[in-house]
Amino acid sequence: MTRAQTGHAVEVRDVWKSFDLVATRQRHLKQSLVDLLAGRREPRPRHAVLRGVDLSVARGETLGVVGRNGSGKSTLLRLLAGIYSPDRGSIETRGRVATLLELGAGFHMDLTGRENVEIEGIVLGLSRAEIHRRAAAVVEFADLGEYIDQPVRTYSTGMYMRLAFSVAVHVDPQILLVDEILSVGDAGFVARCHDRIREFQRQGASVVLVTHDTGAAEAWSDRVLWLDDGRVQSMGDPGEVVDTYLKAVEGG
Amino acid sequence: MAFRDLLWVLTLRDLRARYRGHGLGYFWSILNPLLLLVVYTVVFSTILRVGIDDFVLFLACGLLPWTWFSTALSVATGSVRQGAGFVRRIYFPAQVLPLVAVLSQLVHFLVSLPLVLLLAAVLGRVPGAPLMALVPIVLIQTVFTSGLALFVSSLGVRFRDLEHILSNVLLVLFFLAPIIYAPEMVPTGLRWVLRVNPLAVLIGGYQDVLYRRAWPDWMSLGLALTVSVLVFGAGALLFERERRGFAELL
Numbered sequence: 001m002t003r004a005q006t007g008h009a010v011e012v013r014d015v016w017k018s019f020d021l022v023a024t025r026q027r028h029l030k031q032s033l034v035d036l037l038a039g040r041r042e043p044r045p046r047h048a049v050l051r052g053v054d055l056s057v058a059r060g061e062t063l064g065v066v067g068r069n070g071s072g073k074s075t076l077l078r079l080l081a082g083i084y085s086p087d088r089g090s091i092e093t094r095g096r097v098a099t100l101l102e103l104g105a106g107f108h109m110d111l112t113g114r115e116n117v118e119i120e121g122i123v124l125g126l127s128r129a130e131i132h133r134r135a136a137a138v139v140e141f142a143d144l145g146e147y148i149d150q151p152v153r154t155y156s157t158g159m160y161m162r163l164a165f166s167v168a169v170h171v172d173p174q175i176l177l178v179d180e181i182l183s184v185g186d187a188g189f190v191a192r193c194h195d196r197i198r199e200f201q202r203q204g205a206s207v208v209l210v211t212h213d214t215g216a217a218e219a220w221s222d223r224v225l226w227l228d229d230g231r232v233q234s235m236g237d238p239g240e241v242v243d244t245y246l247k248a249v250e251g252g
Numbered sequence: 253m254a255f256r257d258l259l260w261v262l263t264l265r266d267l268r269a270r271y272r273g274h275g276l277g278y279f280w281s282i283l284n285p286l287l288l289l290v291v292y293t294v295v296f297s298t299i300l301r302v303g304i305d306d307f308v309l310f311l312a313c314g315l316l317p318w319t320w321f322s323t324a325l326s327v328a329t330g331s332v333r334q335g336a337g338f339v340r341r342i343y344f345p346a347q348v349l350p351l352v353a354v355l356s357q358l359v360h361f362l363v364s365l366p367l368v369l370l371l372a373a374v375l376g377r378v379p380g381a382p383l384m385a386l387v388p389i390v391l392i393q394t395v396f397t398s399g400l401a402l403f404v405s406s407l408g409v410r411f412r413d414l415e416h417i418l419s420n421v422l423l424v425l426f427f428l429a430p431i432i433y434a435p436e437m438v439p440t441g442l443r444w445v446l447r448v449n450p451l452a453v454l455i456g457g458y459q460d461v462l463y464r465r466a467w468p469d470w471m472s473l474g475l476a477l478t479v480s481v482l483v484f485g486a487g488a489l490l491f492e493r494e495r496r497g498f499a500e501l502l
Contacts, residue, residue, distance in 0.1 A: 082343035105337035
């Protein structure tokens with residue numbers, strides 16, 4: 001317990017990750033069998049996305065991650081979530097992980113908002129008893145009025161995202177992984193989302209925030225990591241890292 | 253346990269979505285087997301005349317478990333891709349996806365069973381105590397189908413043409429089980445096929461209980477159970493090995 005309290009929430013050591021290039025990902029079984037019988041082994045070109053990343057996030061710390069498109073930010077986030085597994089290196093996370101990635105992608109269009117809340121809560125790691133206890137709070141936070149009992153297919157994009165966000169923030173994660181800070185719904189809702197994330201931070205949850213918005217990275221983070229071409233370019237004080245990053249980007 | 257909750261809630265989701273809106277949900281879930289039942293009965297008792305008494309009941313005993321089996325596998329093949337919304341977003345035990353396909357088709361099978369019993373009653377073939385044997389038979393079929401579902405669903409992520417291949421395989425499998433013919437009609441030299449095919453054994457079991465009103469052959473069922481457990485183990489292993497790469501492929 002003492003170790004858990006003083007230790008890191010996230011610890012990443014020398015992580016490498018590459019992907020099959022898109023064109024070769026999906027194959028046909030028939031073709032594969034023919035190749036196998038003919039003794040052909042197709043070369044599999046791979047693209048290295050992360051090349052030896054080390055980082056750690058302390059309990060209660062918020063780490064901002066900035067970098068150009070394709071620098072490996074989103075891949076890093078998915079590795080932290082356990083969605084991808086690394087080719088080399090190790091990733092350790094302690095505590096329940098929630099992601100704000102592709103919000104609501106698992107909703108079933110023909111079911112009501114309320115029914116989807118139950119499913120989503122369990123998918124995010126709650127037990128049925130837990131999600132039943134929290135359902136009222138989720139519904140209140142999403143603030144969808146009577147729509148909560150309508151099929152999700154009748155929702156606008158904003159409503160849909162609100163519901164998804166609302167479930168994600170009510171599973172009380174110890175580690176929250178965010179891809180792009182939110183711009184869901186009206187200003188009032190965005191403000192409440194931000195309040196909620198601040199609350200997490202106060203309660204000692206760790207946040208990893210991937211963003212293009214360097215202003216947000218500075219405002220939210222205790223430290224910022226600049227990822228460049230799959231490597232950690234620098235990590236440290238938000239103001240300093242963002243400054244050097246911006247200079248590098250503007251300098252071409 | 254989280255996995256069980258997930259299995260339960262996703263199966264319920266499938267069923268709710270299916271029966272939602274139209275009160276005809278139950279009707280739709282039995283329409284296809286019902287239609288096949290009528291067509292086959294007309295063909296095989298008035299045109300081709302296979303000479304099986306109460307052919308419609310005999311056929312129902314094989315056709316309904318077959319529908320469960322084949323539909324579950326077809327749905328399972330694309331189940332992980334259908335569930336990409338979960339797999340790409342969060343650490344997720346994707347095994348539940350094919351298992352949900354098997355379980356929700358099991359529910360459809362179970363709700364169609366009263367129809368068979370009704371048919372049996374009308375034909376004066378009310379099953380007796382052997383009806384209890386349906387419990388182990390259904391359980392063995394669940395294990396067997398789940399094992400194959402894990403197998404096809406893990407390959408289905410990588411190989412897009414698997415669905416087409418599977419439908420052809422299923423077409424052949426249909427004739428390798430005694431659904432539209434009785435085992436006695438098969439030449440002695442070929443009967444071993446029915447003995448080693450777990451699906452044929454299971455369908456024989458349904459017919460023993462619901463058509464012949466007898467206890468099933470426990471020896472054969474024991475063998476089918478053994479094969480089913482092995483298939484399940486192999487399917488689970490393959491799935492576990494492939495699972496790490498799913499999010500990248502979707």
